[in-house]
Amino acid sequence: MSDAKKETLVMEHLVSLRYEEELTPILERYVDALIDGRIVGHKCPQCGRVFVPGKGYCPMCVVETTERDEVEVADTGTVTGFTIITPVAYYGQEETEPFVYASVLLDGADSTLGGQDVVGIPHDQIHSGLRVRAVWRPKEKRSGNAVTNRGWGSVASVIDAFEPTGEPDMDRAKFEEHIF
Amino acid sequence: MSDVAVVGWAQTPSVRLARESEVQLLVPTVAQALARANLDRREIGFTCAGSCDYLTGGPFAFVSNLEAAGAWPPIAESHVEMDGAWAMYEAWVRLQHGDIDTALVFGSGKSSPSQPAEVWAQQLDPYYLAPLGVDPVSLAGIQARALLDAGKATERDFAEVAVRSRHNAVDNPNAQVKGDASVDALLAEPYVRAPLRKHDLPPISDGAVAVVLARGDRARQLCERPAWIRGLDHRIEVHQPGMRDLTASPSTTLAARKAGYDGGPLDVIELSATFSPQELILREALGLDAGANVNPSGGALAANPVMATGLIRIVEVAQRIASGAADRGLAHATGGQVLQHNLVCMLEGE
Amino acid sequence: MSRVTTSTLEFPYSRTVGPIVGAFLAGLREHRIVGARGADRKVFFPPLEYDPNTGEALTDLVEVGPQATVVSWTWVDEPTSKHPLDRPFAFALVQPDGADTAMVHAVDAGNIDAMSTGMRVQPRWRDEPRNRIDDLACWEPLA
Numbered sequence: 001m002s003d004a005k006k007e008t009l010v011m012e013h014l015v016s017l018r019y020e021e022e023l024t025p026i027l028e029r030y031v032d033a034l035i036d037g038r039i040v041g042h043k044c045p046q047c048g049r050v051f052v053p054g055k056g057y058c059p060m061c062v063v064e065t066t067e068r069d070e071v072e073v074a075d076t077g078t079v080t081g082f083t084i085i086t087p088v089a090y091y092g093q094e095e096t097e098p099f100v101y102a103s104v105l106l107d108g109a110d111s112t113l114g115g116q117d118v119v120g121i122p123h124d125q126i127h128s129g130l131r132v133r134a135v136w137r138p139k140e141k142r143s144g145n146a147v148t149n150r151g152w153g154s155v156a157s158v159i160d161a162f163e164p165t166g167e168p169d170m171d172r173a174k175f176e177e178h179i180f
Numbered sequence: 181m182s183d184v185a186v187v188g189w190a191q192t193p194s195v196r197l198a199r200e201s202e203v204q205l206l207v208p209t210v211a212q213a214l215a216r217a218n219l220d221r222r223e224i225g226f227t228c229a230g231s232c233d234y235l236t237g238g239p240f241a242f243v244s245n246l247e248a249a250g251a252w253p254p255i256a257e258s259h260v261e262m263d264g265a266w267a268m269y270e271a272w273v274r275l276q277h278g279d280i281d282t283a284l285v286f287g288s289g290k291s292s293p294s295q296p297a298e299v300w301a302q303q304l305d306p307y308y309l310a311p312l313g314v315d316p317v318s319l320a321g322i323q324a325r326a327l328l329d330a331g332k333a334t335e336r337d338f339a340e341v342a343v344r345s346r347h348n349a350v351d352n353p354n355a356q357v358k359g360d361a362s363v364d365a366l367l368a369e370p371y372v373r374a375p376l377r378k379h380d381l382p383p384i385s386d387g388a389v390a391v392v393l394a395r396g397d398r399a400r401q402l403c404e405r406p407a408w409i410r411g412l413d414h415r416i417e418v419h420q421p422g423m424r425d426l427t428a429s430p431s432t433t434l435a436a437r438k439a440g441y442d443g444g445p446l447d448v449i450e451l452s453a454t455f456s457p458q459e460l461i462l463r464e465a466l467g468l469d470a471g472a473n474v475n476p477s478g479g480a481l482a483a484n485p486v487m488a489t490g491l492i493r494i495v496e497v498a499q500r501i502a503s504g505a506a507d508r509g510l511a512h513a514t515g516g517q518v519l520q521h522n523l524v525c526m527l528e529g530e
Numbered sequence: 531m532s533r534v535t536t537s538t539l540e541f542p543y544s545r546t547v548g549p550i551v552g553a554f555l556a557g558l559r560e561h562r563i564v565g566a567r568g569a570d571r572k573v574f575f576p577p578l579e580y581d582p583n584t585g586e587a588l589t590d591l592v593e594v595g596p597q598a599t600v601v602s603w604t605w606v607d608e609p610t611s612k613h614p615l616d617r618p619f620a621f622a623l624v625q626p627d628g629a630d631t632a633m634v635h636a637v638d639a640g641n642i643d644a645m646s647t648g649m650r651v652q653p654r655w656r657d658e659p660r661n662r663i664d665d666l667a668c669w670e671p672l673a
């Protein structure tokens with residue numbers, strides 16, 4: 001289609017919405033701990049499941065959780081599911097090279113950390129069950145900048161990626177209900 | 181047509197800024213509504229929620245919100261990108277099938293993280309209105325001037341609405357803007373969007389509300405004095421503000437008539453007038469006289485948690501019926517801009 | 531001192547306009563304003579694809595204006611970056627001569643005292659049209 005014809009048929013409109021939000025008190029504590037080198041979540045007093053970060057409630061039991069229910073989890077875990085994303089150019093896209101998008105189930109947690117990078121291993125060797133440990137930024141480079149109230153949690157701007165520990169794979173039965 | 185009643189309810193106090201996330205506001209609210217209805221969440225037959233992700237800018241925020249209802253074991257649920265009053269409409273329709281007895285409804289919104297003027301412009305015609313950044317306060321200002329030009333109201337009338345709202349809100353622990361003000365003092369304030377002043381506008385609010393519905397004898401089992409929904413209807417007008425009469429609300433009149441409002445006595449009326457001139461327009465549309473008990477809660481001028489405001493009006497009427505303070509009430513909810521879309525709910529004690 | 535996260539959500543839309551809105555925008559480029567005439571001879575402005583009251587397709591485009599009347603208005607003291615003007619202005623319902631309904635648009639009157647219901651206005655055109663409603667940059671009091 002010629003540019004002139006396209007121009008008459010299309011109207012351009014960039015919608016731009018600004019947001020400014022204080023972190024919830026639970027996420028404040030979560031970020032404080034992260035910067036201090038610890039990963040914390042909430043353990044449900046009813047079913048015992050641990051959600052990282054804590055949500056202030058257990059989504060399975062719908063009971064409230066508070067600071068009293070805070071527990072620490074390990075910075076080691078298992079890749080339960082993953083994909084390699086080939087970036088497509090679109091407005092706002094910053095990635096240019098294929099990148100890893102993995103769910104990591106930290107030891108002691110029942111919820112996964114999503115969208116994690118896995119380094120130190122070729123992409124085609126990444127697999128579910130892979131044992132990994134967090135790659136922490138040096139303390140002076142850590143910040144809570146990338147953690148927001150949205151979504152289901154993040155460790156970005158403190159933990160950049162996960163790398164293989166070299167341990168044997170986790171038994172599938174132990175993580176098959178925690179894929180996503 | 182099945183008889184459906186409000187048997188449980190709860191709301192958060194509306195505040196300018198809630199530190200909790202939207203779902204964290206909803207979890208205790210839903211729990212309290214269920215407790216009041218003497219129901220376990222697993223007994224609920226259908227869940228419907230009203231909310232808008234654009235208020236907090238969180239994609240799939242409405243999915244997170246569902247955790248307040250508990251989606252395990254799996255539940256039958258729906259969502260509307262509208263005020264919770266429309267979520268209640270859907271739940272009420274669902275209950276008419278007669279195969280389930282109870283429904284859970286909730287509405288919520290945190291406007292504090294965003295610029296409401298920017299977000300609201302996105303609901304407007306994408307060709308003729310949104311690119312101009314037409315905001316809801318400007319449209320309300322245009323509507324207010326039209327009302328003045330038509331000789332239907334004065335700025336003093338607007339201020340009197342605000343004074344009544346704040347005064348009534350003093351007795352409402354959930355209201356945000358409350359107190360006793362004088363009409364003259366308010367009229368001395370500068371315009372924000374002439375002819376509207378700050379007191380003519382709603383506050384920016386964060387809040388949540390939940391309602392439990394039950395059908396027939398189940399409602400009588402769960403609640404001593406259920407608030408029966410005798411009629412529920414909603415009507416929408418043309419989108420373009422320049423193609424409607426902004427000084428009247430024919431859709432409210434029609435919705436009320438279809439909901440069974442016959443002009444008879446009403447003990448309590450709660451109207452979703454987010455701008456003071458709109459209360460005058462709605463009073464006229466419903467044929468209410470000067471002595472009518474309008475917005476004893478303070479109304480939307482006292483608290484405006486967007487997507488919850490209309491459902492809160494229903495709760496304010498229902499709880500007065502349940503307590504025996506009222507026998508017959510009307511609750512109104514609105515959507516779109518400047519009263520484009522209006523819902524009327526008639527509630528009655530047995 | 532709690533942490534605050536800021537973010538911007540952006541949606542870069544390229545919207546197809548269709549024959550009616552497209553004709554309206556093409557008209558703006560040529561400094562013409564068009565409305566759509568319905569079955570009862572009523573001219574809807576801005577032009578819509580369907581009669582909002584009957585649902586009938588509208589195909590009859592007629593030129594309206596260029597002069598118009600302000601039907602109602604409000605004053606915007608502190609415009610935001612999303613508004614069409616960066617100085618105080620009026621948002622108004624503006625009804626061009628020959629049209630039976632009004633559009634919402636900005637009136638660059640300079641001062642709130644220059645605004646009144648019933649005042650007469652004329653269009654101001656954007657120098658470089660970009661196929662958008664604000665190719666009609668705003669309305670201004672008649673010279």
